[in-house]
Amino acid sequence: MTKANSILNLLGRIAIAALFLPAGLNKLMGVEGATAYFNSLGLPLVSVLVWAVIAIEVLGGAALIIGFQTRFVAIGLAVFTLLASITGHAFWAAPVDAAFIAQLLFFKNIAVMGGLFVLASNGAGAFSIDGAKSKAE
Numbered sequence: 001m002t003k004a005n006s007i008l009n010l011l012g013r014i015a016i017a018a019l020f021l022p023a024g025l026n027k028l029m030g031v032e033g034a035t036a037y038f039n040s041l042g043l044p045l046v047s048v049l050v051w052a053v054i055a056i057e058v059l060g061g062a063a064l065i066i067g068f069q070t071r072f073v074a075i076g077l078a079v080f081t082l083l084a085s086i087t088g089h090a091f092w093a094a095p096v097d098a099a100f101i102a103q104l105l106f107f108k109n110i111a112v113m114g115g116l117f118v119l120a121s122n123g124a125g126a127f128s129i130d131g132a133k134s135k136a137e
Helices: 003-029 031-040 046-066 070-088 096-122 129-136
Strands: none
Touching: 003 031, 003 046, 003 070, 003 096, 031 046, 046 070, 070 096
């Protein structure tokens, strides 16, 4: 991977992480609100699920930024994003006045999944912990 590609990869990792890390930190700062929202979706085991989602978003976002286990993390976040999209942005079941925004959010998440799959296929590049480890080997 060229230096320019590694820079673009780093910028892409940061951009994708900008979706997950702040979302997780916001949930962490407002656990009650996140719990109420998850309850409104009819999700099971909400008290456990909220903390699992916070951990996935915060740790996954941080791992992308530093390029740690990028391929594994990207696939995990893609699966998480698909499940979150189906659960939280079900535009097909939304009221008519909310369906357009839910559909936009759903397909935005599909695009994010595309970026995550590209990261999973290409790895983190030179400017990452993964890149530093592969140089050392």
